[in-house]
Amino acid sequence: MIRIAIVDDHAMVRAGLRQFFADQIDFAVVAEACNGREAMDIVRAGEVDVVVLDIAMPDQSGVDVLAAIKARAPDLPVLVLSGFPEAHYATTLLRQGASGYLNKDCDPEEIVKAIRTVHRGRRYITAGVAERLADGLAGGGEKAPHELLSERELQVFLRLARGETVGHMAESMSLSVKTISTYRTRVMEKMALASNSDLTYYALKAGLIQ
Template identity: 75%
Template sequence: MIRIGIVDDHAIVRTGLKQFLSDQVDLRVTGEAGNGKEALDLVRQGEVDVLIMDLSMPDQSGVDALAAIKAREPDLPVLILSGFPEAHYATTLLKQGASGYLNKECDPEDIITAIQTVHRGRKYITPAVAELLADTLGGDANKQPHEELSDREFQVFLRLAKGETVGNIADSMSLSVKTVSTYRTRVMEKMKLASNSDLTYYALKNGLIQ
C-alpha cells in the first residue's frame, strides 16, 4: 500500500484526486494540505510515502515548498502536478529534487504510473520532459536565462517577480537582508535585467507566474 499526500490550494482538486486514487487497490490518501506550511506539517507526521504537489499556493510557491520539504525529508518522493506546462518548470524542479512533473492536462492513468514509479525510487519522466532534459544536455545554446540560476537564486527571482520586498523575502526564507540583496544582484546580472519590473515582465512572459 502506497500512502499518498495531496497538496493543492483548491479543495475541489484535492477531492477529485482523492476520489480517483481511492479506486486503486494499492493506493491510499493519508493526508491533504492546502498550502506550503500545511504540506510541511503533513511531511513531519511521517504518514506519507509519496507527495503530490501543485506549484501555485497562497502562502509560498511550490518551488519554496519543495526546497523546504527536501531539506527535511530528502528521500521523500515529491511528484509535481501543475497547471504550468512542462517547459516552464519541469527541468528546474527535477534538478531541485522533484521526482517527477506532470501537467494537469495529463491522462489520469499517467498519475498512477508516476506514483508507482517514484515510489520505487525512480524519476518519472514524460516524453515531453525527456526532450527538454535532452536539450539541456546538448549545450547551453537554447537555455533560458532563468535556467542559469541556482536553486536559491531561482527562489528569490520568483518572489521578486511577484512583488515581494527584499525584507519580506529575507524573513520568509530565514536569510539576512544582505544575503537576499546579493542573490538579487546575481539574478539581475545572470538574466541581464535592470529592475524588479523587468523580472516581473520576464516571469509573466515566460509563464512562470500567473
Template identity: 70%
Template sequence: MIRIGLVDDHLIVRAGIKQFLCEQVDLRVTAEAANGIEALEMARGGEVDVLVMDLSMPDQGGVDALSAIKARFPDLPVLILSGFPETHYATHLLKLGAAGYLNKDCDPQDIISAIRTVFRGRKYITPAVAELLADGLSGDVEKQPHEQLSEREFQVFLRLAKGETVGAMADAMALSVKTVSTYRSRVLEKLNLSTNSDLTYYALKNGLIQ
C-alpha cells in the first residue's frame, strides 16, 4: 500500500483526487494539507510515502515547501501537480528535488502512474518535460530570462514578485537580510529590471504567479 499525502489549498480539488486515488487497490490518501507549512509537518509525521503537492498556495507555496522538505527528508518523493504549464516551473523544480511534475490538465491515469513510479525511487518525466530537459541540454531553444536564475534566485524572485519584503524573506529562508538583498540585486540584474513592481509585472505576464 502506497500512503499518499495530498497538498492543495482547494478542498474540492483534494476531495476529487482522493476519491479517484482510493479506487486503486494499492493507493491510499492518509494525510491532507492546505499549504507548504502543513506539508512540512506532514513529512515530519512520517506517515506518507509520496507527497502530491500543488504550487500556488497561501502562507507557503510549493516552491519553498519543496526546498524545505527535500532539505530535511531527501528520500521522500514529492510529485508536483500544478495548474502552471510545464514550461514555467518543471525544470526548476526537478533541480530542486521534485520527483516529477504534472499539469492539472493531465489524464488522471498519469497521476496514478506517476505516484507508482516515484514511490519506486524513480523520476516521473512526461514527454513535455523530457523535451524541455533535452532542449536545455542541447541549447536549441533560447531561454527566457527567468530560466537563467539559479534555484535560490528563483525562490527569491517568486517571493519578491508576490510582494514579500526582504526582511520577511530573510526570516522565512533562514538567511541574513544582506544575503537576500544580494540575491534581489542579482535577480533584477539578470532580468534587466529595476524595481519589485517590475518583478511582479514580469511574473504575471509570464504566468509564474496568479
C-alpha cells in the first residue's frame, strides 16, 4: 500500500484527488495539508510514502516546502502537481529534488502512473521535460534567467516578486537580513534586473506567480 499525503491549499483539489485515489487498490491517502507548516508536520510524523505537492500556496511557496521536505527527509519522494506549465518550473524543481512534475491538466491516469513510479525510487519525467533536461545537459537551448538561479536564490526571487520584505524573509527563512540582501543582489545581477518591481513584472510575465 502506498501511503500518500496531499498538499494543496484548495479543498476541492484535495477532495478530488482523494476520491480518485480511493479507486486505486494500492493507494491510501493518509494525510492532507493546506500549507507548508502542515506539510512539514506530516513529514516529521514519518508515516507517508509519497507527497503530492502543489507549488502555489498562501503562506510559503512550494519551492520552499520542497526544500524543507528534502532537508528533513531526503529520500521521501515528492511529486509536484502544479497549475503552472512544465516549462516554468519543472526542470528547476527536478534539480532541487522533486521526483516528478505534472501539470494539473494532465490525464488523471498519468498521476497514478507517476505516483507508482516515484514510489519505486525512480523519477517521473514527461517527454517534454526530458527534452528540456536534455537540452540543458547538451548546452543547447537558451535558458530563461530564473533557471540560472540556485535553489536559495529562486526562493528569494519568488518571495521578493510576491512583495515580501527582506526583514520578513530573513525571519521566516532563519537567515540574517544581510544574507537575504546578498541573495537579492545576486538575483538582480543574474537576471539583469534593477528593482523589486522588475522582479514582480518578470515573474508575472513568466507565469511564475499569479
